[in-house]
Amino acid sequence: MADYMNEIAWRENIEWSNIWWEKANDVKLNRIALLGDSVTRAFRGKLNRRLEGRYVVDICASSSQITDSLLWKEYKFFFECNEWKYSKIFLHTGGQHGHGRQCCLDKEYCELFRKSYRAMVNSVYKYCSDISIISYTPTVEKDNLEELNDIRNRKLVARNEIVSDIAEEFSIPYIDIWNPLLIGGI
Numbered sequence: 001m002a003d004y005m006n007e008i009a010w011r012e013n014i015e016w017s018n019i020w021w022e023k024a025n026d027v028k029l030n031r032i033a034l035l036g037d038s039v040t041r042a043f044r045g046k047l048n049r050r051l052e053g054r055y056v057v058d059i060c061a062s063s064s065q066i067t068d069s070l071l072w073k074e075y076k077f078f079f080e081c082n083e084w085k086y087s088k089i090f091l092h093t094g095g096q097h098g099h100g101r102q103c104c105l106d107k108e109y110c111e112l113f114r115k116s117y118r119a120m121v122n123s124v125y126k127y128c129s130d131i132s133i134i135s136y137t138p139t140v141e142k143d144n145l146e147e148l149n150d151i152r153n154r155k156l157v158a159r160n161e162i163v164s165d166i167a168e169e170f171s172i173p174y175i176d177i178w179n180p181l182l183i184g185g186i
Contacts, residue, residue, distance in 0.1 A: 016063045017074050021082060022048055022056035031084050034059045035075060035124070036092030039137055055087065066094040066116045072123065079127045086128040090175075093120065095136030095159055105158050114162050121170055132173040135160045 018041055023029055032055045034040050034047070041061040048057040060078035064071035071093070094117055124131055136159055139152040160178055167174035 011065075011068065011070070012063055014063075015070065018059065018061040019074075019078055020044065020059045021084070022058055024082075026056075027083050029084075030055045030087045032057045033078075033086045033089045033128070034061070034092060035078075035089065036061050036134075037063065037095065039095070040092040040134075058084070058086075062093075066120060067112055072120075075120075075123070088130045088132070089124055089128045090132050090134050091121065091124065091163075092134040092136075094163065095156055105155060110158070110162065113159065114166070117163060117166050118169075121166060121172070131170075132175055133163050133167045134175045135163070135178045137177060 022031075032047075032051070034044055034057060036059070038061060041059060044057055044059045044061075051057060060075055062071055062074050064074060094113065121131065121133075136156045139149040139156065141147045141149050156178075164174050164176075
């Protein structure tokens with residue numbers, strides 16, 4: 001296998017993690033966990049407000065890629081260092097990293113991504129059996145937010161196909177937010 005397994009070499013110059021436990025002093029609340037990246041972090045607050053009174057929404061967001069053991073350690077910490085139980089987990093992880101260096105258009109990396117994502121779903125099942133996968137979101141050009149970035153989006157479409165297949169394989173819901181964002185305009 002190529003150098004994909006050298007996970008440190010594939011990390012960004014700055015790796016970050018963002019963990020947020022809403023209403024942390026109340027262990028009786030119904031909780032939802034979002035696992036993902038900066039995009040996930042951006043919609044956590046909105047989802048929390050929409051579900052107010054029914055659920056609180058916690059998050060573990062990271063820049064680490066799904067093939068990196070660092071991400072797995074972050075998720076383990078998120079779930080095991082608290083006393084809360086989750087009613088639902090939404091996976092939105094794996095789309096944020098490696099657009100320029102690797103993608104699912106590369107057959108070898110595609111298989112590594114698929115294997116890692118399957119393992120991630122199995123790992124998360126230990127913490128909650130009600131899991132859904134959220135598709136990735138389209139990317140726009142850095143200098144023109146109204147123009148789609150076709151190169152990055154081809155890579156994300158390939159990843160969306162993989163995670164959609166895995167959702168079907170595990171018989172878990174797949175929430176497509178890609179197409180509604182395209183139809184509604186970015």
